[in-house]
Amino acid sequence: MVRTTVPGSRLAHLKAHGKRAGGASSVGPRGAANLQDVRLSRRLGASLHHQIFLVMRDQILSGRYGAADLLPTEDDLTKLFGVSRITVRTALARLESSGLIRRRQGVGTFVKQRTAQPIRVGIREQRARLEQLSQTTALKLLEMDRGAVPADVQSWFRCKPDAQFVRVVRIRTASKPVLLYVTFIPEPIGCKFSKRDYARSPHHELIKRAGIRVTSAEQIITAGLAEPVVASRLKIEVGSPLLKLRTMFFDDRSRPVRYLEVLASPSMFELHMAFGPDDWRARLRQTDVDS
Secondary structure, X not given: OOOOOOOHHHHHHHHHOOOOOOOOOOOXXXXXXXXXXXXXXXXXXXXXXXXXXXXXXXXXXXXXXXXXXXXXXXXXXXXXXXXXXXXXXXXXXXXXXXXXXXXXXXXEEEEOOOOOOOEEEEOOOHHHHHHHHHHOOEEEEEEEEEEOOOHHHXXXXXXXXXXXXXXXXXXXXXXXXXXXXXXXXXXXHHOOOOHHHHHHOXXXXXXXXXXXXXXXXXXXXXXXXXXXXXXXXXXXXXXXXXXEEEXXXXXXXXXXXXXXXXXXXXXXXXXXXXXXXXXXXXXXXXXXXXX
């Protein structure tokens, strides 16, 4: 384990204020195990200070650094990332303006207490848990229109490029935006409902009201980066990491009837999977890897 080394006077100050001085951080010489192989490149299309900002922000939001943890010094970060001090200072200034850290002259840089914790949803209980969110969050309709669907959605529906669909965009918020929903429903089904219906009723209930019995679904979970429109709606920066849940629902004749894409910032939403003894043995048999 990499331990944090803190000068005596600073260590005494940290102990007096109950701060954790060693063993918790995972960046640089004060815990470089996770970032010792970081390499920045101007060819990535982002400035060096922005790349540092993204890496450090991810470490903080993912919980690698807890509230009040001491971050590496400017000198440590300069050596770690192979950049100038002014580049590191610019990145830290952005972290501070984002409300993630606080800097105390002569003492160090600390992670601030997070006011909003991510909502954790079990993969197996995903639908039930998401439905429970209606009791603690607010859902708002942002857009509803008709037209063709993007090429990637066409492949899910196995439809022609000019096929028409109803598109519905909604957002679920707590203290901050949590989930952005984008739904596509074939127009013969979707046109049966009004804007008021889409705003107030769960879409699986609307599908049921249309006389359609959903019997199966296929879901793909991936990650991506927030483009400008998504970023503005989720109140995050353009290029921020996104969790993407794409689900296609099928009726009892195996026809695709509804496509749902859920977008979320990992800082506000995360998926959780737990394995029991039988699950774990089955998983090992499938992968043949004991990691």
